[in-house]
Amino acid sequence: MNLINSINSSLQKIEKGTFINPATSFNKLAKDDLSTDINFSLKTDKESFSLNLVDEYYYNNPNKSYSIHSVSRQNISIMKEEIDLNINLSYDSFGEDIKFLKDNQNTFSFSFNIMEMNLQKETKISVVKKTRSADEIMRDITLNIAKAMTGKRGKSISFDIDKEAMDALAGNEVFRKLIIELMILIKLSNQMNKGQIGNEVIKISGKGGYHIEHTESISYNMKMTSINVNININPPKDNKSEEVNKLSISA
Numbered sequence: 388m389n390l391i392n393s394i395n396s397s398l399q400k401i402e403k404g405t406f407i408n409p410a411t412s413f414n415k416l417a418k419d420d421l422s423t424d425i426n427f428s429l430k431t432d433k434e435s436f437s438l439n440l441v442d443e444y445y446y447n448n449p450n451k452s453y454s455i456h457s458v459s460r461q462n463i464s465i466m467k468e469e470i471d472l473n474i475n476l477s478y479d480s481f482g483e484d485i486k487f488l489k490d491n492q493n494t495f496s497f498s499f500n501i502m503e504m505n506l507q508k509e510t511k512i513s514v515v516k517k518t519r520s521a522d523e524i525m526r527d528i529t530l531n532i533a534k535a536m537t538g539k540r541g542k543s544i545s546f547d548i549d550k551e552a553m554d555a556l557a558g559n560e561v562f563r564k565l566i567i568e569l570m571i572l573i574k575l576s577n578q579m580n581k582g583q584i585g586n587e588v589i590k591i592s593g594k595g596g597y598h599i600e601h602t603e604s605i606s607y608n609m610k611m612t613s614i615n616v617n618i619n620i621n622p623p624k625d626n627k628s629e630e631v632n633k634l635s636i637s638a
Contacts, residue, residue, distance in 0.1 A: 430471040438463040448596065454517075457601040464606075469613045476620045493620040498613065505608040510601075517595035521559040524552045524593055528569070531589040543577040543586045546570075551593030 440461040447454045528546075535544050556562045 453597040495618040498615040501612040503610040507606040
């Protein structure tokens with residue numbers, strides 16, 4: 388039974404519903420026909436390349452109103468795969484169904500390429516309102532008090548401190564005690580200057596500048612696959628040569 392007749396017979400059994408066990412029948416077909424009529428070889432070759440780039444930038448405004456931190460990451464990945472498939476067929480496996488084949492070896496070759504590209508980009512931007520440190524706030528308080536004391540005498544002093552500044556000072560045990568003692572001294576000084584004209588309000592803010600965090604991630608993925616297929620159909624067997632060989636062996 389030649390190759391094409393075997394396949395056609397199996398397909399007819401499938402249509403009639405008598406092809407109960409496809410795996411067993413296909414294994415029998417491969418054992419009876421394919422093992423002698425077909426052989427093939429498969430070769431694969433892979434190459435890969437990757438590159439990671441990181442660019443970081445930081446800027447702080449001189450007046451400390453804002454700061455910027457930017458990080459850019461680029462990931463490049465390239466993979467190349469080459470597949471060579473060689474199939475050898477026997478002319479006899481086709482029986483008399485193919486008439487166009489020559490007596491010598493027939494070779495059919497074709498190839499095709501597949502390219503896959505994937506680009507992913509992710510950007511994140513966050514804005515955080517910063518608060519000033521307790522050291523900075525305490526420095527402002529002492530400088531403003533010294534400035535008020537060196538000015539016109541006899542005027543009272545009062546403070547306008549926002550919540551952010553109070554929270555920062557309350558979190559530091561040393562500064563918390565110091566600000567309490569300072570307030571007591573200011574209160575005593577104001578009582579001594581009671582009735583005098585003039586009041587200077589010292590405004591203290593704990594609000595800091597804005598911090599802008601920028602993150603950008605770009606990924607390039609490329610895969611190139613090249614498939615080369617060679618089909619070789621070997622010439623038909625020479626029956627006369629086989630008979631001569633058999634006679635020679637018998638003699």
